[in-house]
Amino acid sequence: MISMLGRGLVLAALFFAATGCFAGFWAGSRRNQRAWEWARNSAYGFSASMILANLAMVYALLVRDFSVSYVAEVGSTTTPLWLTIVSLWASLNGSILFWGGILGVYTALTVYSLGDRYREYTPWALHVLMGISIFFAFLVASIANPFAPIANPPLEGPGPNPLLQNHWLMAVHPPMLYLGYVGMSVPFSLICAALLAGRLEAGWMVPVRRWMLVPWMFLSIGIVLGGWWSYAVLGWGGAWAWDPVENASFHPWLTGTAFIHSAMVLQRKGKLRDWTLVLGMSTFLLTLLGTFMTRSGVFNSVHSFTQSDIGPVFLAFIAIVFVYSIVLLALRSHVLDEEARLTDARLGHRGSSLASVLSRDTAILLQNAAFGAFTFMVLLGTVYPLLAEALQDRRISVGEPYFDRFALPLGLMLVFLMGIGPSLPWGRSAPETAMKRLVPSLAVGTLFAVVALVTGYNKPMTVLALFLVGFALWGNLFEFIEPVTQRMRARKEGPGVAAIKVWGKARRRFGGHIAHYGVLCAVFGLAMSKGYRHEQELNLNTGEVAQFLDYEITFAGARDDSETHRISSVARFEVAGLGAFEPKVNTYTSGGRMAGQPIFTPAVHSTPTYDLYFSILQISQDKTNVIVRLIYEPYQVWVWFAAPIIALGTLIALLPPRSSRASSVKPAPVGEGSRS
Amino acid sequence: MSMLSLLVGASLAQTPAEPTVASATAPPATAPPATAASGEFLIRGLPPGPPPPPETVEQTAREIGLQLRCLQCQNESIADSNSNMAKDSIALVRRLVAAGYSEDQIKDHFVESYGEGILLLPSPTGLNLVVYVGPAIGAGLALGLVLSTVVQWRKEEDDVPLPSDVGLAPKDRYEQRLLAELED
Numbered sequence: 098m099i100s101m102l103g104r105g106l107v108l109a110a111l112f113f114a115a116t117g118c119f120a121g122f123w124a125g126s127r128r129n130q131r132a133w134e135w136a137r138n139s140a141y142g143f144s145a146s147m148i149l150a151n152l153a154m155v156y157a158l159l160v161r162d163f164s165v166s167y168v169a170e171v172g173s174t175t176t177p178l179w180l181t182i183v184s185l186w187a188s189l190n191g192s193i194l195f196w197g198g199i200l201g202v203y204t205a206l207t208v209y210s211l212g213d214r215y216r217e218y219t220p221w222a223l224h225v226l227m228g229i230s231i232f233f234a235f236l237v238a239s240i241a242n243p244f245a246p247i248a249n250p251p252l253e254g255p256g257p258n259p260l261l262q263n264h265w266l267m268a269v270h271p272p273m274l275y276l277g278y279v280g281m282s283v284p285f286s287l288i289c290a291a292l293l294a295g296r297l298e299a300g301w302m303v304p305v306r307r308w309m310l311v312p313w314m315f316l317s318i319g320i321v322l323g324g325w326w327s328y329a330v331l332g333w334g335g336a337w338a339w340d341p342v343e344n345a346s347f348h349p350w351l352t353g354t355a356f357i358h359s360a361m362v363l364q365r366k367g368k369l370r371d372w373t374l375v376l377g378m379s380t381f382l383l384t385l386l387g388t389f390m391t392r393s394g395v396f397n398s399v400h401s402f403t404q405s406d407i408g409p410v411f412l413a414f415i416a417i418v419f420v421y422s423i424v425l426l427a428l429r430s431h432v433l434d435e436e437a438r439l440t441d442a443r444l445g446h447r448g449s450s451l452a453s454v455l456s457r458d459t460a461i462l463l464q465n466a467a468f469g470a471f472t473f474m475v476l477l478g479t480v481y482p483l484l485a486e487a488l489q490d491r492r493i494s495v496g497e498p499y500f501d502r503f504a505l506p507l508g509l510m511l512v513f514l515m516g517i518g519p520s521l522p523w524g525r526s527a528p529e530t531a532m533k534r535l536v537p538s539l540a541v542g543t544l545f546a547v548v549a550l551v552t553g554y555n556k557p558m559t560v561l562a563l564f565l566v567g568f569a570l571w572g573n574l575f576e577f578i579e580p581v582t583q584r585m586r587a588r589k590e591g592p593g594v595a596a597i598k599v600w601g602k603a604r605r606r607f608g609g610h611i612a613h614y615g616v617l618c619a620v621f622g623l624a625m626s627k628g629y630r631h632e633q634e635l636n637l638n639t640g641e642v643a644q645f646l647d648y649e650i651t652f653a654g655a656r657d658d659s660e661t662h663r664i665s666s667v668a669r670f671e672v673a674g675l676g677a678f679e680p681k682v683n684t685y686t687s688g689g690r691m692a693g694q695p696i697f698t699p700a701v702h703s704t705p706t707y708d709l710y711f712s713i714l715q716i717s718q719d720k721t722n723v724i725v726r727l728i729y730e731p732y733q734v735w736v737w738f739a740a741p742i743i744a745l746g747t748l749i750a751l752l753p754p755r756s757s758r759a760s761s762v763k764p765a766p767v768g769e770g771s772r773s
Numbered sequence: 774m775s776m777l778s779l780l781v782g783a784s785l786a787q788t789p790a791e792p793t794v795a796s797a798t799a800p801p802a803t804a805p806p807a808t809a810a811s812g813e814f815l816i817r818g819l820p821p822g823p824p825p826p827p828e829t830v831e832q833t834a835r836e837i838g839l840q841l842r843c844l845q846c847q848n849e850s851i852a853d854s855n856s857n858m859a860k861d862s863i864a865l866v867r868r869l870v871a872a873g874y875s876e877d878q879i880k881d882h883f884v885e886s887y888g889e890g891i892l893l894l895p896s897p898t899g900l901n902l903v904v905y906v907g908p909a910i911g912a913g914l915a916l917g918l919v920l921s922t923v924v925q926w927r928k929e930e931d932d933v934p935l936p937s938d939v940g941l942a943p944k945d946r947y948e949q950r951l952l953a954e955l956e957d
Contacts, residue, residue: 333853340848368926454923462922466915473911481895481904489900496848496893498840503908632835697855714855726855 099157100165103244106150107237110197113142114230121224125293133216136223140208143230147201151185154194154243158184164250167191167243173256173687175662180257183268186275187257189392189407190243195272196388197233199279204230207283211304218301221290229282232414241407256687262662263683263696266326274319274346278384280312281349284356285381288374292425295432299364306360307751309377313353314747320346321619321740332697332712334632334728336736339500344479345387348472352380355468358461358518365523366458371430372465378422383472385415395483455531460518464511471507475500505558509565512620515613516542516569519576537575542568554629562624566617573610573617608750615742622735626708631729634714638722645727648709649673655720662686665698666716668723672709675702680711680725708733816882821873834867837876841866841883842893850893 117139124132157165158181161172171187186192204226211219237243261267287305291297323343324336337343356376363373389395393408478495485493520534545567546560554560580603584595600607635643637652644650653669658681665681672678678700685692699712710728717723814820825833838852843859851859851866862883869879883891895901 332855333849335853338849338853369922454927458926459923462919466912466919470908470912470915474908477907477911478904481901484903485900491900492888492890493895493901494842494848494890494893495895495904496842497850498894499904502894633831712855714860 098164099153099162100244100246103150103153103157103165104238104242106146106153107194107197107234107242107244110143110146110150110201111231111234111238113139113146114227114234117143117227118224118231121220121222121227124220125224125290133220136220136227137208140204140223140227143227143234144201144205147197147234150237150244151194151198151201154191155182155185158182161254162250163252163254164247165243166245166247167194169247169251169254171257171689172254174253175687176256176262177662179265179268180262183261184257186271187261190237190241192271192275192392193233193241193407194237194243196275196279197230197237199272199275200230200233200282203280203283207286207308215301215304217294217296218287218290221293222286224293225286225289226282229286236407236410240410255689255692256662256685259663259683259685259688259691259694259696260330262685262688263698264326264330266322266329270319270322270326273315273322277312277314277316277319277346278349278388280308280315281353281381281384283312284309284377288377289422289425291433292374292429295429297370297433299367302360302364305377306357306364309353309356309360309380310747310751313350313357314744314751316346316350316353317615317743317747318740320350321737321743325737328733329699329701330697332699332726334630334699334708334710334712334726334730339475339478339497341479342387342391344475344500345383345390348383348387348476349380351468351472351475352376352383355465355472356380359465362458362461368458369462369465370433371426374426374430376465378426379472382415382418382422385411385418389415390479455521455526455528457518457521457523460514460521464514464518467507467511467514471504471511474503474507478503508620509562512562512565512569512617515616516565516572518572519610519613520572534575535572538568538571541571542566545570554625556628559624559628562620562628566621566624569613570617573613577607577610604752605750608746608748608752611746611749612743613746615739615744615746618735618742619739622732622738625732626730626736629731633727634724635727636722636724639720646729648675650727652723652725653677655716655723657720666713666720668711668713668716668725670700670711670725672702675709678702678709678711680713682713682716703734705732705734707731815869815872816874816878819874819878819882821869821878822875824871824873827871830867830871833876834863834870837866837870837879838863840880840893842891844887844891848893 117136120132120136120139123129124136154165154167157168158172159178161168161174161181163169163172167188167190171184171191172181176184184191186195207226208219208223211222256262284305287301287308291301291305320343323346327338328334328336353376356373359369359373359376362369389408389411393411395408478499481495482493485491516538517535520538521531526534542564546564549555549560549563554563580599581592581595584590584599585592588595590598631646633645635645635650637643637650639652639654642649642651649672651671651673653671655666655668658665658667663683663685665683667679667681670678670680680700681698682695683698684695688694697712699710701711702709708728708730710726710730712726712728714724714726835852839850841851841862843849843851843854843856843862845856845858846854849859851862853859866879869882874882880892889896895904897905
């Protein structure tokens with residue numbers, strides 16, 4: 098029953114995607130009003146069908162309808178409620194369906210938010226977006242069909258993968274990543290629309306940039322949460338191992354970040370246009386590549402537990418999108434030249450001619466180059482083992498020591514540029530002005546470095562990292578506060594009023610600064626926790642006391658805890674002054690072929706200044722002996738802080754500018770307007 | 774990443790052969806290094822150097838372990854992994870370090886036993902040079918593009934001060950522009 102309903106909805110989605118793609122093309126090339134309405138309604142139809150298909154699957158999971166193939170694959174009568182819902186992305190077929198659902202949500206929001214403005218572009222955007230949708234609807238309808246009916250449904254299913262069952266973060270991290278990945282279809286479509294329409298006005302860059310920011314934010318959150326999950330479950334006390342699938346999510350983040358910055362130069366100056374378009378299109382391509390890496394099992398990686406024959410089909414789609422992007426850029430980007438209307442009329446008198454070396458423009462240019470090189474390096478290191486195997490039949494590993502070696506200088510350079518960019522004005526600045534801006538930043542950076550040295554954090558790389566964090570922090574903070582004090586002086590306003598006026602007026606800029614603080618938090622946390630990590634393995638018998646750094650640790654004994662879906666071996670440690678730590682090794686009763694594998698829950702004591710981490714390596718059969726890994730990591734939690742701060746900054750940048758809302762309510766007073 | 778390694782390990786027909794060292798007969802880390810007199814070295818045919826101070830063994834072993842891949846896992850080092858195989862491997866590294874073998878000797882030994890895929894930092898030889906030269910070329914290209922773009926920008930620039938800037942001191946000019954930018 099649900100099988101038929103779900104299948105029907107997916108086929109409807111496929112139909113709507115196809116008609117939307119066709120109607121979008123028609124409306125774009127013929128400027129046909131009816132075709133436009135047709136395209137728009139098809140897009141809404143696709144969204145509704147895909148979202149309903151997802152709801153049908155969730156319902157099937159909830160009522161444990163094992164006659165639906167996907168439920169029989171991952172469902173189980175013993176799984177708790179939250180886990181049953183989360184099972185939607187527990188395995189390949191469900192996660193492709195989920196992908197389609199998110200694509201539906203994005204499609205509807207895009208169509209709705211663009212409305213009837215930008216009529217030159219929107220039909221083309223829908224044409225491309227629906228083209229992408231055809232592929233995913235086709236996947237769900239054919240090789241990844243989760244709704245296949247099962248003639249003799251089993252009475253019980255295997256339950257979802259134990260990894261999914263083990264931590265609540267698995268309910269949050271995958272959807273965030275999906276929202277990031279899938280959402281990149283939207284800026285890709287909007288960029289293609291500009292190329293297809295043969296024009297690119299500054300006005301169109303507004304939705305392009307905003308629609309890049311939305312998935313970029315989710316991708317950022319998803320990546321940090323993935324690191325947190327790794328830390329909380331894998332037992333090695335680290336967040337990032339340069340695993341191919343971690344890298345897969347990092348590639349689009351790198352190019353997306355570069356895009357967000359170069360798009361500012363494009364909007365403001367009409368420069369870096371083709372490069373910005375390439376970045377935007379690559380970001381989407383890299384999300385597809387990332388999905389392929391995750392889902393095809395090509396890397397035999399930890400995340401590739403959902404392997405199937407979907408790989409070749411996905412690879413073919415990537416090839417099509419790649420060729421399509423190149424052809425589109427080659428054939429159409431010169432058309433944009435003729436219609437170059439990018440320079441905003443209001444900025445015209447300033448925007449045309451002011452590029453100079455000491456400028457934010459140059460800083461962003463360098464930043465883009467660094468991000469480009471970074472992406473290339475990670476991509477190369479990630480795919481090289483495949484290359485070596487294909488060409489010379491050698492099994493090569495490229496791991497953490499390799500990536501760390503290259504990522505460290507590139508990362509530090511990016512932090513440096515993050516401090517320079519906001520401090521320099523657009524256009525040009527006299528060297529003495531530039532120095533005047535940078536000297537305080539240098540001073541704060543030096544202060545950070547000195548504090549690090551005095552407090553005993555004296556490894557050169559840590560000191561350098563802290564110097565750069567201080568440098569960049571001040572550069573951004575100053576730019577955050579300076580306009581307020583300027584306004585207070587110029588207008589004789591109080592600090593509160595001035596702050597609200599200034600920050601409210603330039604949300605994009607200040608949102609960006611806040612996102613920078615988030616990144617700096619992560620850099621600080623990584624520099625400290627990686628540089629001053631202490632680790633020790635202890636082999637203890639019940640009652641034995643041992644010393645780890647300044648901590649006195651007693652192994653109080655071990656026991657087995659039984660729950661409905663798992664059995665946990667729990668070791669209890671007492672730490673003088675901190676209380677008890679109870680790391681676990683869990684064995685799940687359900688989960689198909691993964692059932693019975695030990696999965697860890699380390700015990701972590703987190704404080705703003707340090708984490709103390711207990712992870713069981715081995716418990717003897719009679720529970721009297723334990724081998725435990727103890728890790729001390731200073732300032733580890735600062736890495737997690739990055740996610741909410743970046744999200745906050747992005748949301749502030751995404752708020753619609755107040756001026757447009759204000760002007761729709763009442764015209765700005767003449768006196769206000771003459772000031773600029 | 775031990776449970777992961779187990780998951781992956783189950784599907785990988787990659788269970789490596791026993792290392793040439795018979796761990797059962799190997800002396801504990803605290804024992805004096807094997808000598809020719811006792812018949813066999815820890816690494817066959819290779820005498821160890823002078824043993825290091827015992828308190829440095831753990832740290833050195835971890836540093837070496839971080840460069841060796843746990844073969845049951847994906848891109849996880851034997852120092853970080855919780856898998857059984859990684860635990861055995863890191864224990865072996867500890868014994869070898871304690872016996873006085875150098876980092877290179879130990880890494881060579883692992884490469885001999887398991888193949889070059891054991892190294893997380895591929896040796897910069899042959900085709901592997903791709904991953905070392907590639908990023909350098911990439912960075913060089915990027916830098917070249919930056920330079921040419923800046924030169925291009927400077928050519929386009931015609932150094933005329935903003936109308937609003939005329940008659941202002943440089944500092945005020947900057948502040949003026951800052952305020953104006955905020956209006957965008």
